[in-house]
Amino acid sequence: MHPSQSQSCTAFDGHRLIASGSLREVASATKRAIDAGAKGPVLVFDDQTSLPVEIDFRGSQDDVLSRLGLAQAATETAPRGPGRPRLGVVAREITLLPRHWEWLAEQPGGASATLRRLVEDARRSEQDRARRAGEALDRFMQAMAGDLPHYEEASRAYWRGERDRFDQLVETWPADVRDHARRLAAAAWNDADAIA
Structure with missing residues (x-):
């Protein structure tokens, strides 16, 4: 899983907790633990999903934190495509049956707005x-x-x-x-x- 600045995560050195908190705090503490000779394996988990968080720990602590910041900046400066990139809207293809497209076309705001509402409703469930x-x-x-x-x-x-x-x-x-x-x-x- 690619890290994002706002996520909360937890890092372990083997079965020992290194740190839990913001990505910046955990990355810094984990880098210090690695430099101090962590026996490993060193694993960082996203607190919401428990998916592994990918962090490149090579170089200095500033290098590690810089790469985390650069990863986010790179997505913000990526070439513009369809959608509204400044709002985080990305156009992708979906496949539906004709009856689904007909129903979507009848909904207020059009297909995209309806699909966004349906997704948000499901996420809140x-x-x-x-x-x-x-x-x-x-x-x-x-x-x-x-x-x-x-x-x-x-x-x-x-x-x-x-x-x-x-x-x-x-x-x-x-x-x-x-x-x-x-x-x-x-x-x-x-x-x-x-x-x-």
């Missing part, structure tokens, strides 16, 4: 948020705890909503991994509770 939070926990646990005791049982306990059982199963995991997994699980369960 509590159910979708709870599902994404659960998938984030799954990704994190697979990457960081896949070889730890009771990993599969903990995953099953999470998806069955067995909160106490989940907490018991992850209790013996390294403290930083256990605590982060519990935070992700609590956030996912809170989203799921909001649906009920």
Whole structure:
């Protein structure tokens, strides 16, 4: 996953937490840890999705932070194409059946405005948020705890909503991994509770 300046993320050196916070804070702390001899593997996760965040740690800390800033600037100065690039609107092709195009053509604001509204409505869906939070926990646990005791049982306990059982199963995991997994699980369960 390509980093963005506004994202919140968490970095680990093996099973040890390096830092959690803004991309700038985490990248700086992680670079210091690498320079101090982090044993690794060093992994940085996006806090919302638990997808890995790609950061090039070569060179000095200023080099690392500069590349993060340059990556963002490069997207802002890219050649203009269809859409409204200053607003972040990008034109792409979609394929629909004729009946879908007919329905879209009848909607106020046209096809693009209707599709944007539908996407935003779906993104706001509590159910979708709870599902994404659960998938984030799954990704994190697979990457960081896949070889730890009771990993599969903990995953099953999470998806069955067995909160106490989940907490018991992850209790013996390294403290930083256990605590982060519990935070992700609590956030996912809170989203799921909001649906009920």
